[in-house]
Amino acid sequence: MVVRRSRNLHAALAVPAFRRLLAVRLSGQFTDGVFQAALAGSVLFNPDRQATPTAIALAAAVLVLPYSLVGPFAGVLLDRWSRRSVTVWTNTLRAALALPIAAMVFLGSEGGLFFATTLVVIGLGRLLLSGLSAATPHVVSDERLVTANAVAGTTGSTAYSLGLGVALLLLGSVFPAGDTGYAGIALLAPVGYLASAALARFSFTRAQLGPDQVAPHRAGVVGEAVAVVRDMADGLRHLRRARGAAYAMAAQAGFRVLFGVLALAMLLLYRNDFAGDDLDGVPTQLGLVFAAGALGVLAAAALTPPVTRRIGGWRWVTGLLAAVAVTLPVFGLPFHPLLLVVLVWVVNVAGHGIKIVVDTTVQRECADAVRGRVFAVNDTTFNLAYVLGMVLASRFIPDDGRSPTLLGVAAVGYGCLAVGYAVAGGRWARETGNGGAHLAAAMTSVER
Template sequence: MTRGVTTEKHHLGVRRLLRIADFRRLLLSRLAAQWGDGLFQAGLAGAVLFNPERQSDPLDIAAGFAVLLLPYSIVGPFAGALLDRWDRRRVLVVANLVRGVFVLLTAMAVGAGLEGVPLYAAALIVTGVSRFVGSGSSASLPHVVTEDHLVEANAFVSTLGALTAVFGAGCAIGLRVALGAGDGGSSWTTATAVVGSLLAAAIASRFARGVLGPDEVDEPSGAFAAIARGLLDGARAAARTPSVVAALFALLAHRVGFGISLLLTLLLMRNTLQDFGPLKAGIAGLGEVAVSGGLGVLLAGIFTDRVVDRLGARRTVLCALGLAAAAQGLAAVIELVLGLPVLLPTVLCAAFFLTLGGQVVKLCVDAAVQSDIGDETRGRVFALYDTLFNTTQVVAIAIAAALVPLDGRSPGLVLAATATYLVGAAGYLLLSRQSVRDR
C-alpha cells in the first residue's frame, strides 16, 4: 500500500516528489549511504590498486572486484527473505550501523598493512551489509510513491544516488591527495566513509514503524526457513513475470560488457595511458572516468522517463544496448582496424556512452520489478536481481583478467564486449515479444 501520495497520471516533477515527506526521507537516507559506499569503495581501491606500498596484477584487480561485488550475491538471498519479513525501517537503521562498525575495522586493516584474507574479510562484510541497505531502499520506494510515478521517481532516486556515489569517490581521491597514498593515508580516507553510514541510520530512524512495509508477510514461521526459501521464491516470482525476465537478460548482458571494459580501463589508467592536456592518467584518471560516467547517469535520469513514455520500455532498452554496442565497436575499430593509440579522451567518451546505456537499462529493469512484482516478494526479487547483477560482472572481470595483458590493450576483448551487447539486445527482443504474446 502506498501512503499519502497522489495518483494523478502526469509527471509529478522533482519539486512535487520532494514535497512527499517519506519520499524525501528515504531519498536522503539512501544518498548518505551511497556517498559512504562511493567513498569506501574508491578508498579501498586506491589502497589496493594505486598504493605505492603494494603491487597488483589483473588477477589481483579481479579479486578486489570480487570482494566488492560478490557479497551482494552471497547476502542477496538473506536480504531478500528478511526484507519481506522484517520491518524495513529497522533493517535500514541496523544495517547502516553495522556497516559503520566494519568500515572502521577495514580502515584499521588497511592502516596496519594487512593483505589477503584479513583485509578482504572486513571489506566483504561492509559490502555485504550494504546489500540490505540498497535492497531495502529499492523495495521501500513503492510505499512512498504511487505506481503511476515509479519510473519517474526511480529515475530521480537512482540518478541522484549514482551521482552521489561518484561524489563520494571524488571525495576519496581528494582525501588521498591531502592524507597521502600510502597505508596510513588510505586508512584515514577509508574510515571517513563511516560518516555516510551514521547519517543514513539517523535519517532512517525517523520513519514511522511499518511505513516502508512489508504490508503482508508470506513467510514460514522460522527465520532460517524464510532465508532458505528466499532466493528460490525470488526466482519463481521473476520467472512468472516475462517482462522482468526479458529486462534482467538485457541488464546481465550489459554487465558482462561493462565488466570487461571496466577492467581494461583500470589497467590502461594505471599502466598505459599518458596525461592528455588537462586530463590526467592514474587514479586521477579514474576520477575523470567516474565524472564522465556520472554525466551519462545524469542524462539517463533526466530523459529515460520521457523516452519510455514516447518509445515504450522495449524500444528504449534496445536503443540503450545499441548505443553501448556502438561505443564499444567504435573503440575496437579505432584500435584494431585503424591502428590508432588509445587516448584519455576516447576512454572518457566511451565511459560516458557505456554508462548512459547501462543506466537506461537499469532504470527500466527497476521499474519492471517495482511495478510487475507483488510487494510480498519484491524484496526477494530485488535480492535475486542484485545477485545476478554482481555475479555476472565478477565472472566477466575474472575471465577477462585471465586473458588481458598487463597494459590493458586488448582489441579482442573490446570486440567480445561489443558482441555481448548485441546478444543482449537480441535476447531481450525475443523475450519481450514472448511477454507481449502471453498477455
C-alpha cells in the same frame, strides 16, 4: 514533453516521505564513495603492490562473489523484517566495521581479514540498496515510480561519484598520500553511515516502508532455514510468472558481464599503460572517468522517463544495448584516454537507463510480498555478472589492458543482447497486449 517531465519530477519530490527516503540513500551512497575510494586507492594504486589482471579479478571476486551467492537469502529479510529496521542496523554495522578496516589500511595489513571485513561492509550496502528500492512504492504512487526511480538512481549514483571525488580531493590536500592518508579517509565513513541510520530511524515509523505482510517466523534455526528456502522458491516462481521482469533482468545481467570486461580493461589501461611509472596521478586521471560516468547517469535519468513513455521500456533497453555495440569499437579501439572518456559516458547512459527500466518493471510486476526477494536476486545477478566478466577477461587480457580482440568480442556481445532482448521483450509485449508501454501507461494517464 519537457512540461510533463518537469511535472513528474515536481510531483515526486513534493512527497515528503520520498524526500526523506532519498536523503537516507544519498547520505549512504556518498559515504560509500568516500569509503570505497580509500579502499581502492590502498589496494589498486599502491606502487608497492602489483595489480595484474588476475589480481584485480580475484579481488573483485573476494568482495562480491560470496555475497552474491547468499544475496537471495538476504532478500528474505526484506520481506520478513521491517525495512526501516534493516536500513538502520545495516548502516550502524557498517559504521562499526569501518573502524577496524581503517586500522588495517593504516598498518598495511590487507590480507584475508581485511577482505573478509570489507566483504561484510559492501554486502550490507547491497542489502541496504535493495531494501530502499523495495520500499520506494510505499512512499510514491505507482504513476510516479519511473520518475522516482530515475531520481533515486541518478542522485544516488551522483552522490557516490561525489564521494569518490571528495576522497580524491582530500588525498594530498588534507591527508598525505599512502596508507596513512587512505586510512584517514576511511575513518570518515562511520560519520556518514551513522547519519544515514539516524535519518532512517527518525524519518519513518517501523512499518511505514513495508513489507505489508510479514511471514511468520519459525522456531529454531532449522525452521528458519526451511522457511527461507520455501520463501525463495516462491519468489523465483513469482519471477517466472512476471516474464517482463525476468527478461529485463536477464538483459541487465548480460550487460554487466560485458561491463566487467570493459571495467578490467579500463583499470589496466590507466594503471599500467597510460600512467607509465607514475602511479600518483592515476586517481586524478580516473576522476575524469568518474565524472563522465556521473554525467552519463544524469543523461540517462533525464532521457529514460520521457523515452519510455513514448516507445516503451523494452524498446529503450534494446536501443541502449545497440548503441553500446556500435560505439564500443569506434571510441574504444583507438585506446586513447579522451575517446575512452566518451565511451564511459555512453556505457553509463546505457547501464543506468537499463537499471531504471529493470527497477520499475520489478516494482510494477512483482507483488510486494516477494518484491524484496526479487530485488535481492536482481542485485545478486547484477554483481555476480560483473565479477564473472572480470574473471573471464582476466584469462585473456594483457597486463596493459590493450586487447582489440576482447573489445571486438564485447561489441558483438552487446549486439547479440540487443537482438535477443528485442525478440523476447517484443514477444512479451505483444502477448500482454501493452505494446511495450507497460512502464508508461499509468503515468501517461495521470499526465493527461
